[in-house]
Amino acid sequence: KQEVTQIPAALSVPEGENLVLNCSFTDSAIYNLQWFRQDPGKGLTSLLLIQSSQREQTSGRLNASLDKSSGRSTLYIAASQPGDSATYLCAAATDSWGKLQFGAGTQVVVTP
Amino acid sequence: EAQVTQNPRYLITVTGKKLTVTCSQNMNHEYMSWYRQDPGLGLRQIYYSMNVEVTDKGDVPEGYKVSRKEKRNFPLILESPSPNQTSLYFCASSLGTGNILGQYFGPGTRLTVT
Numbered sequence: 001k002q003e004v005t006q007i008p009a010a011l012s013v014p015e016g017e018n019l020v021l022n023c024s025f026t027d028s029a030i031y032n033l034q035w036f037r038q039d040p041g042k043g044l045t046s047l048l049l050i051q052s053s054q055r056e057q058t059s060g061r062l063n064a065s066l067d068k069s070s071g072r073s074t075l076y077i078a079a080s081q082p083g084d085s086a087t088y089l090c091a092a093a094t095d096s097w098g099k100l101q102f103g104a105g106t107q108v109v110v111t112p
Numbered sequence: 113e114a115q116v117t118q119n120p121r122y123l124i125t126v127t128g129k130k131l132t133v134t135c136s137q138n139m140n141h142e143y144m145s146w147y148r149q150d151p152g153l154g155l156r157q158i159y160y161s162m163n164v165e166v167t168d169k170g171d172v173p174e175g176y177k178v179s180r181k182e183k184r185n186f187p188l189i190l191e192s193p194s195p196n197q198t199s200l201y202f203c204a205s206s207l208g209t210g211n212i213l214g215q216y217f218g219p220g221t222r223l224t225v226t
Contacts, residue, residue: 049214102155
């Protein structure tokens with residue numbers, strides 16, 4: 001069974017510093033990997049989706065990489081802002097229909 | 113606007129009183145699913161549906177039922193809720209095979225069972 005791990009569970013950085021969030025998965029046979037943002041008590045906002053054939057995806061200050069052979073994905077957030085404070089979740093799609101296996105998330109606090 | 117809606121957003125109920133959480137999507141998606149989110153456990157899939165009248169169990173189906181009579185709706189039914197079903201519930205939908213655009217999530221339903 002696919003297991004997805006996110007380390008660290010929590011992270012605090014000063015404003016302006018680059019954020020690096022890690023996601024590892026045990027089975028490299030994934031269809032895609034999706035990064036989400038979740039604000040306290042709120043729903044999930046999709047940030048980036050990387051297909052299994054891709055190595056990275058970029059959107060604005062966000063860049064996500066995927067290395068299936070090593071079972072890792074990394075989300076980079078450049079020049080962090082207090083508004084980036086949230087919990088970031090990664091999820092691996094384990095079949096073509098999109099069954100997702102989630103990590104427990106990394107809670108990020110960006111201090112002004 | 114493309115969206116997944118859930119109702120109610122908040123619900124407090126008592127043990128054993130049947131309840132239904134509705135989920136609706138306006139994107140003509142084939143695939144819909146329900147997740148629950150608990151502290152320290154992350155999101156876990158409860159049930160999913162690949163199309164009308166096609167449903168299957170996820171990782172934690174015990175105590176839940178679903179139905180898919182129309183493509184746009186996928187209600188979650190708790191026949192006899194118990195306190196261990198207190199959780200934050202999310203409905204999600206996607207285009208299905210290939211999952212090219214990823215999954216869209218509803219805003220969540222916070223359920224408390226006393």
